[in-house]
Amino acid sequence: MPQSEGRKIYSVSELNREIKAVLEDTYPDIWVEAEISGLKTYSSGHTYFFLKDGDSQISAVIFRGAGDTIKFSFEEGLKVIVRGRVTAYPKRGDYQIIVKYAEPAGIGALQLAFEQLKARLHSEGLFDEARKRKIPLLVQRLGIVTSPDGAALSDILTVINRRFANVEITIYPVRVQGEEAKHEIAAAIEYLNSNYPGLDVLLVGRGGGSYQDLWAFNEEVVARAIYRSKIPVISCVGHEVDFTIADFVADLRAPTPSAAAELVVRNKSELAGTLETLRGRLAVNIENRLAALKSALGNLAGSRVLEKPEAIFEIKMQDLDGLSRALQGSVEGILSAAERTFAHCSEKLSLVSPLNVLSRGYAICSRADSGSIVKDSAGLRPGDPVNIKLFRGGFKGAVKEIIPAEEPQ
Protein backbone atom coordinates (compact mmCIF):
# COMPACT_ATOMS: atom_id res chain seq x y z
CA MET A 1 0.00 0.00 0.00
CA PRO A 2 1.72 3.20 -1.13
CA GLN A 3 2.24 5.76 1.64
CA SER A 4 3.24 9.40 1.06
CA GLU A 5 4.22 11.84 3.73
CA GLY A 6 1.33 13.89 5.06
CA ARG A 7 -1.27 12.06 3.17
CA LYS A 8 -3.23 8.95 3.87
CA ILE A 9 -4.31 7.03 0.87
CA TYR A 10 -7.27 4.71 1.35
CA SER A 11 -8.21 1.76 -0.64
CA VAL A 12 -11.91 1.77 -1.54
CA SER A 13 -12.70 -1.11 0.73
CA GLU A 14 -10.74 0.48 3.52
CA LEU A 15 -12.63 3.73 3.06
CA ASN A 16 -15.97 2.05 2.92
CA ARG A 17 -15.16 0.04 5.99
CA GLU A 18 -14.21 3.21 7.84
CA ILE A 19 -17.28 5.11 6.68
CA LYS A 20 -19.37 2.18 7.79
CA ALA A 21 -17.75 2.32 11.23
CA VAL A 22 -18.25 6.07 11.49
CA LEU A 23 -21.89 5.86 10.49
CA GLU A 24 -22.58 3.00 12.85
CA ASP A 25 -20.86 4.71 15.75
CA THR A 26 -22.55 8.03 15.10
CA TYR A 27 -26.11 6.82 14.43
CA PRO A 28 -26.55 3.65 16.44
CA ASP A 29 -30.16 4.41 17.47
CA ILE A 30 -32.07 7.27 15.93
CA TRP A 31 -35.64 8.35 15.10
CA VAL A 32 -36.46 9.67 11.66
CA GLU A 33 -39.69 11.15 10.42
CA ALA A 34 -40.27 10.77 6.71
CA GLU A 35 -42.52 9.60 3.93
CA ILE A 36 -42.34 6.10 2.52
CA SER A 37 -41.48 5.74 -1.13
CA GLY A 38 -40.37 3.04 -3.57
CA LEU A 39 -41.70 0.29 -1.35
CA LYS A 40 -40.62 -3.27 -2.28
CA THR A 41 -41.15 -6.40 -0.28
CA TYR A 42 -39.19 -9.45 -1.32
CA SER A 43 -40.11 -13.05 -0.87
CA SER A 44 -37.35 -13.26 1.72
CA GLY A 45 -39.67 -11.15 3.89
CA HIS A 46 -37.32 -8.16 3.95
CA THR A 47 -38.83 -4.82 2.96
CA TYR A 48 -36.83 -2.17 1.08
CA PHE A 49 -37.91 1.42 0.61
CA PHE A 50 -36.78 5.04 0.73
CA LEU A 51 -37.43 7.48 3.49
CA LYS A 52 -37.81 10.87 1.90
CA ASP A 53 -38.76 14.44 2.51
CA GLY A 54 -38.52 17.32 0.05
CA ASP A 55 -35.53 16.61 -2.18
CA SER A 56 -33.78 14.21 0.11
CA GLN A 57 -33.99 10.48 0.56
CA ILE A 58 -32.23 7.60 2.26
CA SER A 59 -32.43 3.87 1.62
CA ALA A 60 -34.08 1.86 4.31
CA VAL A 61 -34.68 -1.78 5.03
CA ILE A 62 -36.84 -3.69 7.48
CA PHE A 63 -35.64 -7.21 7.98
CA ARG A 64 -38.25 -9.90 8.21
CA GLY A 65 -38.15 -10.44 12.00
CA ALA A 66 -38.40 -6.73 12.81
CA GLY A 67 -41.43 -6.36 10.55
CA ASP A 68 -43.46 -8.59 12.87
CA THR A 69 -43.38 -6.01 15.66
CA ILE A 70 -44.85 -3.30 13.42
CA LYS A 71 -48.64 -3.39 13.84
CA PHE A 72 -49.67 -1.45 10.76
CA SER A 73 -49.06 -1.98 7.06
CA PHE A 74 -46.60 0.19 5.15
CA GLU A 75 -48.07 2.06 2.24
CA GLU A 76 -46.59 4.25 -0.46
CA GLY A 77 -46.64 7.87 0.67
CA LEU A 78 -47.44 7.07 4.29
CA LYS A 79 -45.83 9.42 6.81
CA VAL A 80 -43.99 7.50 9.46
CA ILE A 81 -41.63 7.84 12.34
CA VAL A 82 -39.03 5.07 12.28
CA ARG A 83 -36.43 4.00 14.74
CA GLY A 84 -33.24 2.32 13.61
CA ARG A 85 -29.53 2.52 13.01
CA VAL A 86 -27.51 3.75 10.06
CA THR A 87 -25.07 1.46 8.35
CA ALA A 88 -23.23 1.22 5.05
CA TYR A 89 -23.17 -1.39 2.35
CA PRO A 90 -19.51 -1.44 1.27
CA LYS A 91 -20.08 -3.44 -1.91
CA ARG A 92 -22.05 -0.57 -3.45
CA GLY A 93 -20.84 2.31 -1.33
CA ASP A 94 -24.41 2.83 -0.23
CA TYR A 95 -25.59 3.70 3.16
CA GLN A 96 -28.97 2.94 4.58
CA ILE A 97 -31.04 2.87 7.69
CA ILE A 98 -31.99 -0.47 9.18
CA VAL A 99 -35.43 0.03 10.69
CA LYS A 100 -36.41 -1.95 13.75
CA TYR A 101 -39.59 -0.08 14.68
CA ALA A 102 -42.04 2.25 12.98
CA GLU A 103 -45.22 4.06 13.78
CA PRO A 104 -47.46 6.28 11.71
CA ALA A 105 -46.68 9.95 12.17
CA GLY A 106 -49.39 12.07 13.81
CA ILE A 107 -51.77 9.76 15.72
CA GLY A 108 -49.17 7.05 15.67
CA ALA A 109 -48.63 6.63 19.37
CA LEU A 110 -52.31 6.39 20.20
CA GLN A 111 -52.92 4.09 17.30
CA LEU A 112 -50.15 1.86 18.49
CA ALA A 113 -51.46 1.86 22.03
CA PHE A 114 -54.87 0.95 20.66
CA GLU A 115 -53.48 -1.94 18.66
CA GLN A 116 -51.50 -3.22 21.57
CA LEU A 117 -54.37 -3.04 24.07
CA LYS A 118 -56.69 -4.58 21.55
CA ALA A 119 -54.31 -7.49 20.99
CA ARG A 120 -53.82 -8.01 24.71
CA LEU A 121 -57.50 -7.90 25.66
CA HIS A 122 -58.34 -10.10 22.71
CA SER A 123 -55.85 -12.73 23.85
CA GLU A 124 -57.33 -12.51 27.35
CA GLY A 125 -60.72 -13.37 25.88
CA LEU A 126 -62.49 -10.08 26.66
CA PHE A 127 -63.88 -9.90 23.13
CA ASP A 128 -65.13 -13.51 22.96
CA GLU A 129 -68.66 -13.61 21.65
CA ALA A 130 -69.37 -16.60 23.86
CA ARG A 131 -68.89 -14.64 27.07
CA LYS A 132 -71.06 -11.75 26.00
CA ARG A 133 -74.31 -11.07 27.82
CA LYS A 134 -77.55 -11.28 25.89
CA ILE A 135 -79.41 -8.01 25.40
CA PRO A 136 -82.91 -8.63 26.87
CA LEU A 137 -85.76 -8.68 24.36
CA LEU A 138 -87.69 -6.13 26.35
CA VAL A 139 -85.81 -3.17 27.78
CA GLN A 140 -87.84 -1.37 30.41
CA ARG A 141 -85.12 0.15 32.52
CA LEU A 142 -82.26 1.82 30.75
CA GLY A 143 -79.04 3.16 32.23
CA ILE A 144 -77.08 5.77 30.28
CA VAL A 145 -73.45 6.63 30.94
CA THR A 146 -72.49 9.71 28.95
CA SER A 147 -71.96 13.43 29.13
CA PRO A 148 -74.96 15.39 30.47
CA ASP A 149 -74.33 18.12 27.89
CA GLY A 150 -73.36 16.03 24.90
CA ALA A 151 -75.18 15.26 21.70
CA ALA A 152 -75.34 11.59 22.64
CA LEU A 153 -77.80 12.11 25.50
CA SER A 154 -80.16 14.35 23.56
CA ASP A 155 -80.00 11.99 20.55
CA ILE A 156 -80.93 9.03 22.73
CA LEU A 157 -83.77 10.84 24.48
CA THR A 158 -85.09 12.19 21.18
CA VAL A 159 -85.39 8.72 19.72
CA ILE A 160 -87.00 7.33 22.85
CA ASN A 161 -89.51 10.18 23.02
CA ARG A 162 -90.37 9.96 19.36
CA ARG A 163 -91.15 6.27 19.70
CA PHE A 164 -93.32 6.78 22.80
CA ALA A 165 -91.28 4.02 24.36
CA ASN A 166 -92.18 3.15 27.90
CA VAL A 167 -88.71 3.18 29.33
CA GLU A 168 -87.47 4.19 32.73
CA ILE A 169 -84.17 5.97 32.32
CA THR A 170 -81.34 6.53 34.78
CA ILE A 171 -78.60 8.82 33.54
CA TYR A 172 -75.17 8.78 35.13
CA PRO A 173 -73.43 11.94 33.90
CA VAL A 174 -69.71 11.67 33.26
CA ARG A 175 -66.99 13.52 31.44
CA VAL A 176 -66.28 11.75 28.20
CA GLN A 177 -62.98 13.34 27.30
CA GLY A 178 -59.90 14.49 29.12
CA GLU A 179 -57.69 12.65 31.55
CA GLU A 180 -60.40 11.97 34.14
CA ALA A 181 -62.95 10.67 31.67
CA LYS A 182 -61.82 7.05 31.72
CA HIS A 183 -62.08 6.84 35.51
CA GLU A 184 -65.49 8.51 35.61
CA ILE A 185 -66.87 6.22 32.92
CA ALA A 186 -65.53 3.10 34.65
CA ALA A 187 -66.82 4.27 38.04
CA ALA A 188 -70.26 5.03 36.60
CA ILE A 189 -70.56 1.52 35.13
CA GLU A 190 -69.57 0.05 38.47
CA TYR A 191 -71.93 2.32 40.43
CA LEU A 192 -74.93 1.43 38.30
CA ASN A 193 -74.12 -2.27 38.62
CA SER A 194 -74.01 -2.03 42.41
CA ASN A 195 -76.87 0.40 42.98
CA TYR A 196 -79.18 -0.18 40.03
CA PRO A 197 -78.91 -3.91 39.34
CA GLY A 198 -82.46 -3.87 37.94
CA LEU A 199 -81.40 -1.96 34.83
CA ASP A 200 -81.97 -4.04 31.69
CA VAL A 201 -79.25 -2.42 29.60
CA LEU A 202 -76.52 0.21 29.87
CA LEU A 203 -75.80 2.55 27.00
CA VAL A 204 -72.20 3.73 27.27
CA GLY A 205 -70.91 6.25 24.79
CA ARG A 206 -70.65 9.74 23.44
CA GLY A 207 -71.18 11.70 20.28
CA GLY A 208 -68.71 12.11 17.47
CA GLY A 209 -65.32 13.70 17.89
CA SER A 210 -61.70 13.44 16.92
CA TYR A 211 -59.70 10.31 17.49
CA GLN A 212 -58.23 11.89 20.58
CA ASP A 213 -61.68 13.00 21.81
CA LEU A 214 -62.92 9.43 21.73
CA TRP A 215 -59.79 8.15 23.43
CA ALA A 216 -61.32 7.48 26.86
CA PHE A 217 -63.27 4.63 25.26
CA ASN A 218 -59.98 3.02 24.25
CA GLU A 219 -58.72 2.89 27.80
CA GLU A 220 -58.17 -0.36 29.58
CA VAL A 221 -59.97 0.73 32.77
CA VAL A 222 -63.15 1.37 30.74
CA ALA A 223 -62.79 -1.91 28.87
CA ARG A 224 -62.47 -3.82 32.12
CA ALA A 225 -65.45 -2.07 33.71
CA ILE A 226 -67.58 -3.03 30.70
CA TYR A 227 -66.24 -6.57 30.90
CA ARG A 228 -67.15 -6.87 34.58
CA SER A 229 -70.60 -5.33 34.21
CA LYS A 230 -73.42 -7.71 35.04
CA ILE A 231 -75.85 -5.46 33.22
CA PRO A 232 -75.55 -5.95 29.45
CA VAL A 233 -73.72 -3.03 27.82
CA ILE A 234 -74.41 -1.47 24.44
CA SER A 235 -71.54 0.76 23.34
CA CYS A 236 -72.24 3.78 21.18
CA VAL A 237 -69.16 5.87 20.61
CA GLY A 238 -68.90 8.54 17.95
CA HIS A 239 -69.96 7.73 14.42
CA GLU A 240 -70.41 4.63 12.31
CA VAL A 241 -66.72 4.55 11.33
CA ASP A 242 -65.33 4.88 14.82
CA PHE A 243 -64.32 1.66 16.48
CA THR A 244 -63.08 1.75 20.04
CA ILE A 245 -61.90 -0.89 22.49
CA ALA A 246 -65.20 -0.34 24.33
CA ASP A 247 -67.01 -1.48 21.18
CA PHE A 248 -65.09 -4.74 21.12
CA VAL A 249 -65.77 -5.53 24.79
CA ALA A 250 -69.40 -4.38 24.83
CA ASP A 251 -72.13 -6.98 24.49
CA LEU A 252 -73.41 -5.08 21.48
CA ARG A 253 -71.94 -2.23 19.47
CA ALA A 254 -74.29 0.41 18.16
CA PRO A 255 -72.77 2.61 15.46
CA THR A 256 -74.09 5.80 17.10
CA PRO A 257 -76.02 6.83 20.24
CA SER A 258 -79.20 7.30 18.19
CA ALA A 259 -78.76 3.84 16.74
CA ALA A 260 -78.38 2.45 20.25
CA ALA A 261 -81.68 4.00 21.27
CA GLU A 262 -83.30 2.66 18.08
CA LEU A 263 -82.03 -0.82 18.91
CA VAL A 264 -83.66 -0.63 22.31
CA VAL A 265 -87.04 0.66 21.16
CA ARG A 266 -87.37 -0.88 17.73
CA ASN A 267 -87.11 -4.18 19.46
CA LYS A 268 -90.20 -3.24 21.39
CA SER A 269 -92.44 -2.64 18.39
CA GLU A 270 -91.14 -5.86 16.84
CA LEU A 271 -92.13 -7.66 20.02
CA ALA A 272 -95.63 -6.22 19.85
CA GLY A 273 -95.84 -7.58 16.28
CA THR A 274 -94.57 -10.99 17.34
CA LEU A 275 -97.14 -11.16 20.12
CA GLU A 276 -99.94 -10.22 17.76
CA THR A 277 -98.86 -12.97 15.36
CA LEU A 278 -98.74 -15.53 18.13
CA ARG A 279 -102.16 -14.48 19.38
CA GLY A 280 -103.52 -14.90 15.86
CA ARG A 281 -101.97 -18.34 15.46
CA LEU A 282 -103.43 -19.44 18.79
CA ALA A 283 -106.91 -18.26 17.84
CA VAL A 284 -106.86 -19.73 14.33
CA ASN A 285 -105.62 -23.03 15.67
CA ILE A 286 -108.26 -23.42 18.33
CA GLU A 287 -111.02 -22.20 16.00
CA ASN A 288 -110.07 -24.71 13.33
CA ARG A 289 -109.92 -27.42 15.90
CA LEU A 290 -113.36 -26.57 17.26
CA ALA A 291 -114.85 -26.21 13.77
CA ALA A 292 -113.55 -29.67 12.85
CA LEU A 293 -115.02 -31.16 15.99
CA LYS A 294 -118.33 -29.41 15.40
CA SER A 295 -118.63 -30.77 11.91
CA ALA A 296 -117.73 -34.26 13.11
CA LEU A 297 -120.45 -33.95 15.75
CA GLY A 298 -122.90 -32.77 13.12
CA ASN A 299 -122.20 -35.85 11.00
CA LEU A 300 -122.76 -38.13 13.94
CA ALA A 301 -125.96 -36.40 15.03
CA GLY A 302 -127.36 -36.68 11.50
CA SER A 303 -126.77 -40.40 11.27
CA ARG A 304 -129.85 -42.70 10.95
CA VAL A 305 -129.27 -44.55 14.18
CA LEU A 306 -129.35 -41.44 16.34
CA GLU A 307 -132.11 -39.81 14.40
CA LYS A 308 -134.41 -42.96 14.27
CA PRO A 309 -133.36 -45.43 16.93
CA GLU A 310 -136.10 -48.02 16.02
CA ALA A 311 -134.39 -48.44 12.70
CA ILE A 312 -131.74 -50.48 14.37
CA PHE A 313 -134.42 -52.93 15.61
CA GLU A 314 -135.98 -53.17 12.18
CA ILE A 315 -132.65 -54.11 10.80
CA LYS A 316 -132.08 -56.65 13.54
CA MET A 317 -135.53 -58.14 13.07
CA GLN A 318 -134.94 -58.48 9.40
CA ASP A 319 -131.67 -60.14 10.15
CA LEU A 320 -133.42 -62.51 12.49
CA ASP A 321 -136.05 -63.40 9.86
CA GLY A 322 -133.36 -64.06 7.41
CA LEU A 323 -131.58 -66.32 9.82
CA SER A 324 -134.79 -68.27 10.58
CA ARG A 325 -135.44 -68.73 6.90
CA ALA A 326 -131.97 -69.97 6.38
CA LEU A 327 -132.26 -72.36 9.30
CA GLN A 328 -135.57 -73.72 8.08
CA GLY A 329 -134.20 -74.15 4.60
CA SER A 330 -131.24 -76.06 5.82
CA VAL A 331 -133.35 -78.38 8.03
CA GLU A 332 -135.64 -79.12 5.05
CA GLY A 333 -132.64 -79.78 2.90
CA ILE A 334 -131.27 -82.24 5.42
CA LEU A 335 -134.61 -84.06 5.62
CA SER A 336 -135.20 -84.38 1.90
CA ALA A 337 -131.63 -85.56 1.44
CA ALA A 338 -132.25 -88.24 4.08
CA GLU A 339 -135.41 -89.25 2.30
CA ARG A 340 -133.61 -89.64 -0.99
CA THR A 341 -130.91 -91.71 0.67
CA PHE A 342 -133.53 -93.89 2.32
CA ALA A 343 -135.34 -94.58 -0.99
CA HIS A 344 -132.06 -95.40 -2.64
CA CYS A 345 -131.12 -97.77 0.13
CA SER A 346 -134.53 -99.47 0.04
CA GLU A 347 -134.14 -100.08 -3.66
CA LYS A 348 -130.69 -101.55 -3.17
CA LEU A 349 -131.98 -103.65 -0.28
CA SER A 350 -134.86 -105.01 -2.35
CA LEU A 351 -132.46 -106.09 -5.08
CA VAL A 352 -130.56 -108.34 -2.71
CA SER A 353 -133.60 -109.53 -0.67
CA PRO A 354 -134.07 -113.36 -0.77
CA LEU A 355 -137.76 -112.72 -1.28
CA ASN A 356 -136.92 -110.99 -4.49
CA VAL A 357 -134.88 -114.07 -5.58
CA LEU A 358 -137.72 -116.42 -4.65
CA SER A 359 -140.14 -114.44 -6.71
CA ARG A 360 -138.16 -115.42 -9.74
CA GLY A 361 -138.79 -119.17 -9.01
CA TYR A 362 -135.84 -120.07 -6.78
CA ALA A 363 -136.44 -122.00 -3.54
CA ILE A 364 -134.52 -122.08 -0.30
CA CYS A 365 -133.80 -125.41 1.35
CA SER A 366 -132.95 -125.56 5.03
CA ARG A 367 -132.39 -128.32 7.50
CA ALA A 368 -135.45 -129.01 9.55
CA ASP A 369 -133.38 -129.77 12.62
CA SER A 370 -130.86 -126.85 12.66
CA GLY A 371 -132.58 -124.42 10.32
CA SER A 372 -129.29 -123.89 8.46
CA ILE A 373 -129.46 -123.13 4.77
CA VAL A 374 -128.37 -126.07 2.60
CA LYS A 375 -125.98 -125.02 -0.10
CA ASP A 376 -124.18 -128.37 -0.77
CA SER A 377 -125.76 -131.77 -1.20
CA ALA A 378 -122.62 -133.34 0.30
CA GLY A 379 -123.80 -132.43 3.76
CA LEU A 380 -127.05 -134.35 3.41
CA ARG A 381 -128.02 -137.98 3.78
CA PRO A 382 -131.08 -139.70 2.46
CA GLY A 383 -133.95 -139.37 4.85
CA ASP A 384 -132.82 -136.04 6.37
CA PRO A 385 -135.86 -133.80 7.00
CA VAL A 386 -135.70 -130.46 5.19
CA ASN A 387 -137.91 -127.41 4.91
CA ILE A 388 -138.37 -125.83 1.47
CA LYS A 389 -139.35 -122.22 1.29
CA LEU A 390 -140.97 -120.91 -1.89
CA PHE A 391 -141.96 -117.43 -3.04
CA ARG A 392 -145.38 -118.13 -1.68
CA GLY A 393 -145.55 -120.67 1.15
CA GLY A 394 -143.42 -123.84 1.34
CA PHE A 395 -143.42 -127.43 2.37
CA LYS A 396 -141.65 -129.97 4.53
CA GLY A 397 -139.92 -132.95 2.97
CA ALA A 398 -137.17 -135.55 3.27
CA VAL A 399 -134.07 -136.26 1.16
CA LYS A 400 -134.77 -139.08 -1.20
CA GLU A 401 -131.45 -139.46 -3.00
CA ILE A 402 -128.14 -137.56 -2.96
CA ILE A 403 -126.96 -136.10 -6.23
CA PRO A 404 -123.35 -135.17 -5.87
CA ALA A 405 -122.13 -131.86 -7.24
CA GLU A 406 -120.57 -131.98 -10.69
CA GLU A 407 -116.82 -131.79 -10.41
CA PRO A 408 -115.59 -128.59 -11.95
CA GLN A 409 -113.58 -129.15 -15.14
Add this chain to the structure above:
Amino acid sequence: MKKNVSFETALKRLEEIVDEMENGGAELERSLAMYEEGIKLVNFCTAKLEEAKNKVEMLTKSGGVVKPEPYKDRSRA
Protein backbone atom coordinates in the same frame (compact mmCIF):
# COMPACT_ATOMS: atom_id res chain seq x y z
CA MET B 1 -99.37 -16.32 35.83
CA LYS B 2 -96.65 -15.71 38.36
CA LYS B 3 -95.67 -12.08 38.75
CA ASN B 4 -91.93 -12.63 38.64
CA VAL B 5 -91.90 -14.42 35.29
CA SER B 6 -89.70 -12.54 32.83
CA PHE B 7 -91.02 -11.32 29.52
CA GLU B 8 -88.55 -13.59 27.75
CA THR B 9 -89.63 -16.71 29.63
CA ALA B 10 -93.30 -15.95 28.98
CA LEU B 11 -92.70 -15.34 25.27
CA LYS B 12 -90.67 -18.54 24.94
CA ARG B 13 -93.45 -20.57 26.61
CA LEU B 14 -96.03 -18.93 24.36
CA GLU B 15 -94.05 -19.91 21.27
CA GLU B 16 -93.79 -23.49 22.52
CA ILE B 17 -97.54 -23.65 23.07
CA VAL B 18 -98.36 -22.32 19.61
CA ASP B 19 -95.89 -24.74 18.00
CA GLU B 20 -97.31 -27.68 19.91
CA MET B 21 -100.88 -26.76 19.04
CA GLU B 22 -100.00 -26.39 15.38
CA ASN B 23 -98.23 -29.71 15.28
CA GLY B 24 -101.53 -31.23 16.41
CA GLY B 25 -101.94 -34.49 18.20
CA ALA B 26 -103.04 -33.10 21.55
CA GLU B 27 -106.34 -34.15 23.05
CA LEU B 28 -109.09 -31.55 22.81
CA GLU B 29 -109.06 -30.96 26.53
CA ARG B 30 -105.32 -30.39 26.51
CA SER B 31 -105.58 -28.11 23.47
CA LEU B 32 -108.15 -26.00 25.25
CA ALA B 33 -105.96 -25.80 28.34
CA MET B 34 -103.01 -24.77 26.17
CA TYR B 35 -105.12 -22.17 24.42
CA GLU B 36 -106.14 -20.74 27.76
CA GLU B 37 -102.53 -20.63 28.95
CA GLY B 38 -101.49 -19.08 25.63
CA ILE B 39 -104.02 -16.29 25.91
CA LYS B 40 -102.87 -15.60 29.47
CA LEU B 41 -99.28 -15.38 28.25
CA VAL B 42 -100.24 -13.04 25.41
CA ASN B 43 -102.03 -10.79 27.89
CA PHE B 44 -99.11 -10.92 30.32
CA CYS B 45 -96.59 -10.00 27.61
CA THR B 46 -98.80 -7.26 26.20
CA ALA B 47 -99.22 -5.77 29.66
CA LYS B 48 -95.44 -5.89 30.15
CA LEU B 49 -94.92 -4.13 26.83
CA GLU B 50 -97.43 -1.45 27.65
CA GLU B 51 -96.38 -0.94 31.24
CA ALA B 52 -96.14 2.79 31.72
CA LYS B 53 -92.60 3.70 32.63
CA ASN B 54 -91.70 7.20 31.68
CA LYS B 55 -89.51 8.26 34.52
CA VAL B 56 -86.20 9.87 33.59
CA GLU B 57 -83.72 10.59 36.35
CA MET B 58 -80.24 12.01 36.42
CA LEU B 59 -77.82 11.03 39.17
CA THR B 60 -76.12 13.98 40.75
CA LYS B 61 -73.07 14.03 42.96
CA SER B 62 -72.83 16.40 45.84
CA GLY B 63 -70.39 15.99 48.67
CA GLY B 64 -69.41 12.55 47.49
CA VAL B 65 -73.04 11.35 47.64
CA VAL B 66 -74.81 10.25 44.49
CA LYS B 67 -78.56 10.77 44.40
CA PRO B 68 -81.20 10.70 41.67
CA GLU B 69 -82.97 13.89 40.58
CA PRO B 70 -85.79 14.05 38.05
CA TYR B 71 -84.41 14.97 34.66
CA LYS B 72 -86.20 18.08 33.48
CA ASP B 73 -84.69 18.69 30.10
CA ARG B 74 -86.70 16.09 28.26
CA SER B 75 -89.07 18.60 26.67
CA ARG B 76 -86.47 19.75 24.19
CA ALA B 77 -86.50 16.39 22.50
